[in-house]
Amino acid sequence: MEYSPHCHSTQPVKNTLFVFCIMLSLWVYMLYCCVGYSSTTPSFMMEERSSRNPLRPLQKQDLEMFPKSQSRDLLNNESDADSKGDGWEENKGDVAYDQDSGVAGAPNGSETKKLPQAIIIGVKKGGTRALLEFLRLHPDIRAVGAEPHFFDRNYEKGLEWYRELMPKTEEGQLTMEKTPSYFVTKEVPGRIHAMSKDTKLIVVVRDPVTRAISDYTQTRSKKPDIPSFESLTFRNITANLIDTSWSAVQIGMYARHLEQWLQFFPMSQLLFVSGERLISDPAREMARVQHFLGLRREVTHKHFHFNPAKGFPCLKRPESNSKPHCLGKTKGRTHPNIHPDVIQRLREFYKPFNKKFYHMTGHDFGWD
Numbered sequence: 001m002e003y004s005p006h007c008h009s010t011q012p013v014k015n016t017l018f019v020f021c022i023m024l025s026l027w028v029y030m031l032y033c034c035v036g037y038s039s040t041t042p043s044f045m046m047e048e049r050s051s052r053n054p055l056r057p058l059q060k061q062d063l064e065m066f067p068k069s070q071s072r073d074l075l076n077n078e079s080d081a082d083s084k085g086d087g088w089e090e091n092k093g094d095v096a097y098d099q100d101s102g103v104a105g106a107p108n109g110s111e112t113k114k115l116p117q118a119i120i121i122g123v124k125k126g127g128t129r130a131l132l133e134f135l136r137l138h139p140d141i142r143a144v145g146a147e148p149h150f151f152d153r154n155y156e157k158g159l160e161w162y163r164e165l166m167p168k169t170e171e172g173q174l175t176m177e178k179t180p181s182y183f184v185t186k187e188v189p190g191r192i193h194a195m196s197k198d199t200k201l202i203v204v205v206r207d208p209v210t211r212a213i214s215d216y217t218q219t220r221s222k223k224p225d226i227p228s229f230e231s232l233t234f235r236n237i238t239a240n241l242i243d244t245s246w247s248a249v250q251i252g253m254y255a256r257h258l259e260q261w262l263q264f265f266p267m268s269q270l271l272f273v274s275g276e277r278l279i280s281d282p283a284r285e286m287a288r289v290q291h292f293l294g295l296r297r298e299v300t301h302k303h304f305h306f307n308p309a310k311g312f313p314c315l316k317r318p319e320s321n322s323k324p325h326c327l328g329k330t331k332g333r334t335h336p337n338i339h340p341d342v343i344q345r346l347r348e349f350y351k352p353f354n355k356k357f358y359h360m361t362g363h364d365f366g367w368d
């Protein structure tokens, strides 16, 4: 056998090649792992979401619609529990009232998402949630449960973004939403008019003094250390000067805000619902609202059951024996006792605004 020097000289090359191959395999394996990990990241997010809502994967709009911090005004513009659509206390899992879930009345092919034809534009703490939930009993109304805040906080997202938030409707059904801050936001009337000059506007109004206390009570429930209602009410207590820059006071100057709306809409397109009567005689107030919306009177006294312990009407389904459904704990909070002199001073302050408001609307709400 012939000895080959060539054979000896190729051995180191083979070794180097072998090491190179192993390193290359390791490198490819590591690369594969990295790509594999990043592709699983979104599905982790979906899993987390789907454990809470098995019907729908996480969507971009879920992250954008209610940014964590919406706070602007330390004392009043805090993100409200109601913004998320704080519904009925006892109907968790009750599909009959849950229009957003897509479970009740499964959509058929003819359903589409439309921009709202009617909007509850205010006022904060007026009883807007109760009104929206009462309206949702009507078969010809579909409403988004959460407050979209499109015309005041999300306008730059565009009308398509807004339309996407709406529930699907069939021909002849009305689309609605409620965002109580619209009534007091200067830019909103013009923006709603630009969407549709025919939009019907509903305002639930309540005695401005009680409304201010309700507003303060809500803020204090989240920030217990805020100053007293009395001290926030006055700009200068010795001069007896009311602080009109405090939004709890400012929102109740209804006549001022209404003037802004009347620059864009005729009075006939606005309906003022009494927050007080929505509690004492909900069926009558609902008859007015349904008439204004051009709908059959479907929601009637049969749907309401007054709960004496809560002091509010709750909803019942006339056709069933199930327990009436009441609004959740964030509605009907106990108000703090306010010094009677401060109440009296606020009453004097609001008197001219109320008088003007009664005159403008042609309706005495009986707050004075």
Ligand SMILES: Nc1ncnc2c1ncn2[C@@H]1O[C@H](COP(=O)(O)OS(=O)(=O)O)[C@@H](OP(=O)(O)O)[C@H]1O
Pocket (backbone or CB within 6 Å): 080, 082, 123, 124, 125, 126, 127, 128, 129, 130, 180, 214, 215, 275, 278, 279, 312, 313, 314, 326, 327, 330, 331, 332, 333
């Ligand atoms: N049926 C029924 N059940 C419970 N609560 C009712 C009802 N009807 C009207 N109200 C009154 O609604 C007040 C809250 O108003 P809003 O829903 O407009 O508040 S919010 O602006 O959306 O946070 C809330 O105010 P507070 O009592 O001050 O909490 C209620 O008085």
